[in-house]
Amino acid sequence: MTTNTIRPIIDPSRPKVYIETYGCQMNVNDSEVILSILQDAGYALTENIEEASVILANTCSIRDNAEQRIWGRIDQFKIQKKKRENVIIGIVGCMAERLKDKLLEAVDLVAGPDSYRNLPELLKAITPESPQINVLLSHEETYADIAPVRLDKNGVSAFISIMRGCNNVCSYCVVPYTRGAERSRDPYTIVKEAQTLFDNGYKEVTLLGQNVDSYLWKGDKEADRVVNFAQLLEMVAKISPELRVRFSTSHPKDISDEVIYTMAMYENICKHIHLPVQSGSSIMLEKMRRKYNREWYLERVAKIRSVIPDCGITTDVIAGFSGETEQDHKDTLTLMEKVVFDSAFMFAYSERPGTLASRKYPDDIPYSLKTERLNEIIALQGRMSLKSNEKEIGKTLKVLVEGPSKKNPDELCGRASSNKMCVFPSRGEKAGDYCTVKVVSVTSATLICTRVE
Ligand code: SAH
Ligand code: SF4
Ligand code: F3S
Numbered sequence: 001m002t003t004n005t006i007r008p009i010i011d012p013s014r015p016k017v018y019i020e021t022y023g024c025q026m027n028v029n030d031s032e033v034i035l036s037i038l039q040d041a042g043y044a045l046t047e048n049i050e051e052a053s054v055i056l057a058n059t060c061s062i063r064d065n066a067e068q069r070i071w072g073r074i075d076q077f078k079i080q081k082k083k084r085e086n087v088i089i090g091i092v093g094c095m096a097e098r099l100k101d102k103l104l105e106a107v108d109l110v111a112g113p114d115s116y117r118n119l120p121e122l123l124k125a126i127t128p129e130s131p132q133i134n135v136l137l138s139h140e141e142t143y144a145d146i147a148p149v150r151l152d153k154n155g156v157s158a159f160i161s162i163m164r165g166c167n168n169v170c171s172y173c174v175v176p177y178t179r180g181a182e183r184s185r186d187p188y189t190i191v192k193e194a195q196t197l198f199d200n201g202y203k204e205v206t207l208l209g210q211n212v213d214s215y216l217w218k219g220d221k222e223a224d225r226v227v228n229f230a231q232l233l234e235m236v237a238k239i240s241p242e243l244r245v246r247f248s249t250s251h252p253k254d255i256s257d258e259v260i261y262t263m264a265m266y267e268n269i270c271k272h273i274h275l276p277v278q279s280g281s282s283i284m285l286e287k288m289r290r291k292y293n294r295e296w297y298l299e300r301v302a303k304i305r306s307v308i309p310d311c312g313i314t315t316d317v318i319a320g321f322s323g324e325t326e327q328d329h330k331d332t333l334t335l336m337e338k339v340v341f342d343s344a345f346m347f348a349y350s351e352r353p354g355t356l357a358s359r360k361y362p363d364d365i366p367y368s369l370k371t372e373r374l375n376e377i378i379a380l381q382g383r384m385s386l387k388s389n390e391k392e393i394g395k396t397l398k399v400l401v402e403g404p405s406k407k408n409p410d411e412l413c414g415r416a417s418s419n420k421m422c423v424f425p426s427r428g429e430k431a432g433d434y435c436t437v438k439v440v441s442v443t444s445a446t447l448i449c450t451r452v453e
Pocket of ligand 2: 166167168170173174175176210211251
């Protein structure tokens with residue numbers, strides 16, 4: 001159901017569904033889609049697990065520890081089942097897709113990322129003797145017509161999924177198996193969703209996909225215009241200069257000059273690119289099947305900075321992939337020193353069953369060495385974040401207010417276009433207002449600012 005309003009969340013007279021969300025931003029948005037579908041079927045959201053008749057976990061499989069956490073949660077959900085009759089426990093999302101009927105022994109419902117439209121039917125069919133499962137992946141499903149229930153609390157910033165699945169086969173990654181083939185969503189439904197958010201007071205949308213640069217919509221009819229990611233960005237940016245546009249994730253092999261120039265053309269397209277490098281070693285990158293090498297990555301960073309000098313660049317790094325030598329590890333460190341990322345998500349390699357790496361490349365870096373390398377990467381990134389923030393001192397920035405700062409209620413916090421977090425004195429503004437500030441000092445995580453008239 002598409003509407004021009006944002007859907008209300010609480011309705012006391014309906015059966016209640018409680019949902020916990022793990023994993024990436026796409027999962028957060030999927031939970032919003034799930035709640036929209038369940039709301040249409042007569043359920044209401046609750047944030048109190050004690051009153052829920054349906055308890056769902058929208059899960060992640062990206063690393064083993066993500067899955068272990070869910071097994072622990074399932075045990076806790078079962079306590080609710082003991083306390084009250086007819087409580088349904090469901091696992092949805094990537095872990096449902098990966099483990100399929102292996103989960104059925106533990107829960108009443110298992111539903112993969114492309115089966116959410118069937119949730120109302122599946123829920124109805126559940127009995128103690130017959131748990132329900134649907135883990136079929138689709139080549140078409142994009143939930144384009146569903147108006148997500150917005151779970152964010154402040155009504156300022158929202159996610160919009162522009163595509164689903166992934167066609168890359170990075171050898172370490174489980175996502176292509178849990179989310180299926182890549183498909184792009186109709187751009188006109190994306191623009192409509194962004195417009196509706198803006199009409200309802202939202203000031204920022206983040207366009208989501210595993211590899212946004214390969215977004216391509218061809219339509220069904222011959223007359224349909226082909227729309228690529230740069231064009232989609234422009235379509236969304238044109239809604240209003242007051243609506244900020246962000247996007248994630250960019251793949252180094254695919255990010256095009258056209259996207260970089262489009263970003264430069266529109267003030268409201270935020271100057272931030274999340275560009276996961278994974279490793280600084282070309283040997284590791286080849287084995288990871290990333291389809292670029294160290295030089296290519298550095299060239300893309302140079303291109304971004306030549307067109308958008310102040311562009312924020314953040315990354316993901318994996319430590320201790322199969323066969324990683326001391327030299328490969330050093331290559332990652334030197335690349336990080338060269339690029340000076342604003343921030344990074346850093347992980348120890350976790351072998352995922354069924355991936356190419358699990359079949360071809362032994363997980364042969366001992367846990368202690370992986371951790372040692374990861375810690376070195378984290379420590380270096382701390383210094384790089386500080387260095388990157390120090391370059392901001394003296395600059396005037398436009399910040400979108402998120403709310404009061406956590407440490408001091410007389411101060412506000414919000415993000416600059418580069419995605420850097422700023423803290424500054426309040427003059428009574430509220431979430432969703434824009435403020436102009438000047439950076440006076442920094443930590444590795446925050447820019448401390450004064451007000452500018
Ligand atoms: N589509 C995005 C990444 C999605 S997963 C991209 O290609 O950039 C988010 C991050 O998790 C990845 O960038 C990678 O750094 C990390 N990751 C994925 N699989 C992993 C694994 N098996 N072990 C450790 N980290 C992993
Ligand atoms: Fe995984 Fe690679 Fe696809 Fe990212 S691009 S989701 S790392 S397979
Ligand atoms: Fe996790 Fe699935 Fe996202 S594996 S990172 S929730 S796509």
